[in-house]
Every structure is written in structure tokens, then in C-alpha cells.
Amino acid sequence: MNKNIKVRLMEAKDFEAVVKIDEYVLKQSRREYFEQKFELLFKSGEFLPTSFVALNENDDIAGFIMGTLYIGDYGISRDGATIDAIGVDPDYQRQGIGEKLMDEFIFHLRQLEVTKINTLVEKNDARLMNYFDANKFSPSKTVVNLERSI
Numbered sequence: 631m632n633k634n635i636k637v638r639l640m641e642a643k644d645f646e647a648v649v650k651i652d653e654y655v656l657k658q659s660r661r662e663y664f665e666q667k668f669e670l671l672f673k674s675g676e677f678l679p680t681s682f683v684a685l686n687e688n689d690d691i692a693g694f695i696m697g698t699l700y701i702g703d704y705g706i707s708r709d710g711a712t713i714d715a716i717g718v719d720p721d722y723q724r725q726g727i728g729e730k731l732m733d734e735f736i737f738h739l740r741q742l743e744v745t746k747i748n749t750l751v752e753k754n755d756a757r758l759m760n761y762f763d764a765n766k767f768s769p770s771k772t773v774v775n776l777e778r779s780i
């Protein structure tokens with residue numbers, strides 16, 4: 631466990647660092663995806679801030695968790711929070727940063743009285759599956775992801 635890590639809410643200025651870490655872990659850039667996400671999360675006013683970054687000993691960003699919680703016409707949806715992206719700099723993985731980000735995320739959502747979080751994970755991504763399993767996520771009993779090849 632790395633004790634020098636601090637976690638704070640993600641801000642619009644974290645864009646480049648988030649894109650860079652995501653590129654490190656996926657080995658491809660998703661700049662456009664994050665441009666749209668940051669636009670929605672920080673400019674639209676339709677989402678509550680639920681994304682966090684982890685800072686290393688030099689206050690550089692070592693990881694992030696990006697969540698979405700929509701503020702609808704009838705208020706916050708209690709089971710409508712999702713995790714859309716997560717990433718920890720490979721130099722800082724297996725030091726408990728992913729867990730710390732998840733703990734902050736959940737603590738924050740509980741304060742907002744959210745009771746359920748959803749996320750989609752590729753079944754053959756053992757690292758991500760293990761990570762979510764270690765953080766007490768399990769396959770949904772009520773929702774199935776349907777698909778059709780065309």
C-alpha cells in the first residue's frame with residue numbers, strides 16, 4: 631500500500647493527464663472519447679461530480695476513476711451511477727491506488743444516497759475482472775448485456 635497517495639475530485643484541468651494514463655494502460659489513445667466525457671461532466675451541468683484522481687508524492691496524477699451520475703428532472707437516480715473508465719499508471723499499479731480510488735468513489739456516492747453502481751467489463755480482461763471482484767462487484771442478477779453480430 632502506497633501511503634503517499636492523495637485522492638481528490640477530478641477537475642477539467644486534469645484532461646491531459648487522464649488521456650495519458652488511459653493511453654499507457656490501453657496502448658492506444660482515446661482522446662476524442664475523453665473530450666466528449668469531459669465536455670459532458672464539466673460543462674453540461676447535467677452530471678454530479680463523481681470522478682476522482684490519485685496524486686503521487688510529487689502531486690502528479692497516478693490514476694483516475696471516472697464515474698457518471700446524471701441529475702434528471704426528478705433528481706438523482708439512486709441506482710444510476712456508472713463507472714465509465716478507470717486507469718492507474720503502470721509504474722504505480724499494485725500499490726492499492728485502484729482500491730483507494732474505489733473507496734473514495736463509493737464513500738462519495740453513499741453520501742449522495744446512491745445505492746448501486748454499474749460498470750461493463752470485458753470477461754477476458756482478467757486484471758480488470760480481478761480488480762472489480764476484489765472490490766466486491768459481481769455479475770448483475772437482473773440485467774444481461776444483449777448483442778447481435780450483423
Ligand SMILES: CC(C)(COP(=O)(O)OP(=O)(O)OC[C@H]1O[C@@H](n2cnc3c(N)ncnc32)[C@H](O)[C@@H]1OP(=O)(O)O)[C@@H](O)C(=O)NCCC(=O)NCCS
Pocket residue numbers: 655656714715716717718719722723724725726727728729730756757758760761762764
Ligand atoms: C485495474 C487497475 C485499475 C488496478 O489498479 P491498481 O492500483 O493496480 O489496483 P490495486 O493495487 O488497488 O489492486 C486491488 C486488487 O485488484 C486486483 N488486481 C489489481 N491488478 C491486478 C492484476 N494485474 N492481476 C490480477 N489482479 C489484480 C487484486 O486483487 C488487487 O489486490 P492485491 O494487490 O491485494 O492482490 C489497473 O490495473 C489498471 O489501470 N488497469 C487497466 C484498466 C483499463 O483497462 N482501463 C480501460 C478500460 S476502463
